[in-house]
Amino acid sequence: MNQQPLDSVQEFWSPARSTALHRLDQFLNAVPEYAKLRNYDMGSDSAVSRLSPWIRHRLITEKEVVAAVCAKFSYNEVEKFIEEVCWRTYWKGWLEQHPAVWSVFKRQRLTQRPEMSAEAYSIYRSAIEGRTGIDAFDAWNAELVQTGYLHNHARMWYASIWIFTLKLPWALGADWFHVNLLDGDPASNTLSWRWVAGLHTQGKHYLARADNIEKYSRGMFNPVGQLNEEACPLTEQESIPTLALRHCEDDDSARLPSLSCSPAGLLILEDDLSLELSGLAEVPFNAIACFQCREIHREYRFSDAVLAFKEGAVRDAARRASAHWNLAVHNESVDNWVAAVCRWAVREHLKAVRIIRPSVGPWRDRMPALKSALGRHGILLLEHRRSWDSLHWPYANKGFYSFKRGLRDRFTSAGIFAAQA
Numbered sequence: 199m200n201q202q203p204l205d206s207v208q209e210f211w212s213p214a215r216s217t218a219l220h221r222l223d224q225f226l227n228a229v230p231e232y233a234k235l236r237n238y239d240m241g242s243d244s245a246v247s248r249l250s251p252w253i254r255h256r257l258i259t260e261k262e263v264v265a266a267v268c269a270k271f272s273y274n275e276v277e278k279f280i281e282e283v284c285w286r287t288y289w290k291g292w293l294e295q296h297p298a299v300w301s302v303f304k305r306q307r308l309t310q311r312p313e314m315s316a317e318a319y320s321i322y323r324s325a326i327e328g329r330t331g332i333d334a335f336d337a338w339n340a341e342l343v344q345t346g347y348l349h350n351h352a353r354m355w356y357a358s359i360w361i362f363t364l365k366l367p368w369a370l371g372a373d374w375f376h377v378n379l380l381d382g383d384p385a386s387n388t389l390s391w392r393w394v395a396g397l398h399t400q401g402k403h404y405l406a407r408a409d410n411i412e413k414y415s416r417g418m419f420n421p422v423g424q425l426n427e428e429a430c431p432l433t434e435q436e437s438i439p440t441l442a443l444r445h446c447e448d449d450d451s452a453r454l455p456s457l458s459c460s461p462a463g464l465l466i467l468e469d470d471l472s473l474e475l476s477g478l479a480e481v482p483f484n485a486i487a488c489f490q491c492r493e494i495h496r497e498y499r500f501s502d503a504v505l506a507f508k509e510g511a512v513r514d515a516a517r518r519a520s521a522h523w524n525l526a527v528h529n530e531s532v533d534n535w536v537a538a539v540c541r542w543a544v545r546e547h548l549k550a551v552r553i554i555r556p557s558v559g560p561w562r563d564r565m566p567a568l569k570s571a572l573g574r575h576g577i578l579l580l581e582h583r584r585s586w587d588s589l590h591w592p593y594a595n596k597g598f599y600s601f602k603r604g605l606r607d608r609f610t611s612a613g614i615f616a617a618q619a
């Protein structure tokens with residue numbers, strides 16, 4: 199639906215914090231209309247922010263987006279938009295407390311392709327090559343591959359058709375999104391696919407219907423007679439245990455600067471790229487580094503567009519960190535990430551390396567190895583959590599509706615906006 203030339207696509211998704219701030223500013227006036235119009239997929243004319251790639255990598259944070267909106271409008275005027283921003287927070291917090299879902303996804307994305315019948319494999323190929331004959335689906339696939347972005351409603355329709363009409367495994371669809379979306383996120387993506395399948399809220403699935411697609415694509419598509427509109431939700435054998443949230447020092451804890459771990463280094467990770475705006479901003483550092491991890495990029499086979507976004511975003515973060523701490527930032531792409539971080543920390547004579555702890559996903563998977571490798575050199579790994587996450591994640595252990603019930607009070611208590619009558 200959104201067939202733009204490649205260079206204008208790349209320009210639009212410029213991986214810089216300044217671009218995100220500009221986009222947010224441009225979008226602000228449209229927020230009061232968001233609730234009414236957000237479900238319509240009208241390509242680049244859609245009434246949504248398209249901020250997700252920047253929010254995903256925290257080039258701009260949920261807190262900043264919510265604060266900017268609340269500074270301009272009353273809470274009631276913009277509640278729907280705030281709730282959508284907080285869906286991301288909810289998914290992140292939920293996966294923190296159910297990390298087994300990520301392990302299941304990682305296993306299934308590797309095992310399910312080789313286990314497919316020849317017929318299923320051929321349907322899978324036609325889906326990812328956009329040759330299913332379902333015009334809408336094939337167009338969304340082209341848009342996904344070409345732009346790295348899809349409107350939320352198109353994602354829901356696409357995932358539903360993948361699972362219930364094409365009868366393909368949800369984990370392979372989630373994998374296809376994860377490698378092609380510029381905002382591809384282990385929590386929002388994996389859990390949204392499971393939500394569509396009926397595995398998140400058990401027994402409640404999302405079925406794409408031709409009349410709904412016709413209405414919300416404003417007549418662009420009408421796949422009448424082509425969709426399975428009667429399918430039952432998926433079920434699964436896996437049991438998904440709930441884990442308690444691990445204690446983690448808040449990033450804006452007043453104790454941070456005084457913690458005596460000097461010399462200390464700051465390690466920038468792809469999941470959180472505005473460290474100069476975190477509580478760590480006041481901590482003096484002796485060295486700063488970011489190492490892009492080719493192992494992760496190879497393991498997940500990210501598209502060229504996703505890799506370019508990530509690399510650009512890390513460079514942007516390194517530039518800002520360098521200006522903020524007045525230090526040169528070591529920025530390198532490496533194969534053995536843990537070994538490279540250790541070599542850097544030893545060379546800089548560090549006693550501690552501080553990070554914003556990555557949430558469940560490929561980077562978190564590497565933390566135990568990093569901690570023990572640094573430990574062998576007597577270097578501490580100090581992990582911090584954004585206060586936004588500490589504020590909301592404890593409420594993300596049930597459904598979204600119970601999570602959102604306390605949102606407004608939590609914002610008021612954290613001073614994110616003044617209580618309004």
Ligand SMILES: Cc1cc2nc3c(=O)[nH]c(=O)nc-3n(C[C@H](O)[C@H](O)[C@H](O)COP(=O)(O)OP(=O)(O)OC[C@H]3O[C@@H](n4cnc5c(N)ncnc54)[C@H](O)[C@@H]3O)c2cc1C
Pocket residue numbers: 236246247248249250251253254282283284285286287289348349350351353354357375376379381382383384386387388390391394
């Ligand atoms: C199958 C499927 C897969 C998805 N995969 C991802 C993913 O990998 N990464 C991702 O960020 N989002 C994902 N989403 C959620 C949502 O589709 C996107 O966040 C949204 O479309 C991004 O567009 P936007 O920035 O214009 O959103 P807007 O509507 O302008 O919303 C503003 C911000 O709120 C957050 N947000 C809005 N809706 C949701 C939602 N339903 N879930 C989580 N966060 C939301 C995003 O950060 C978004 O940028 C997925 C949804 C589905 C149904």
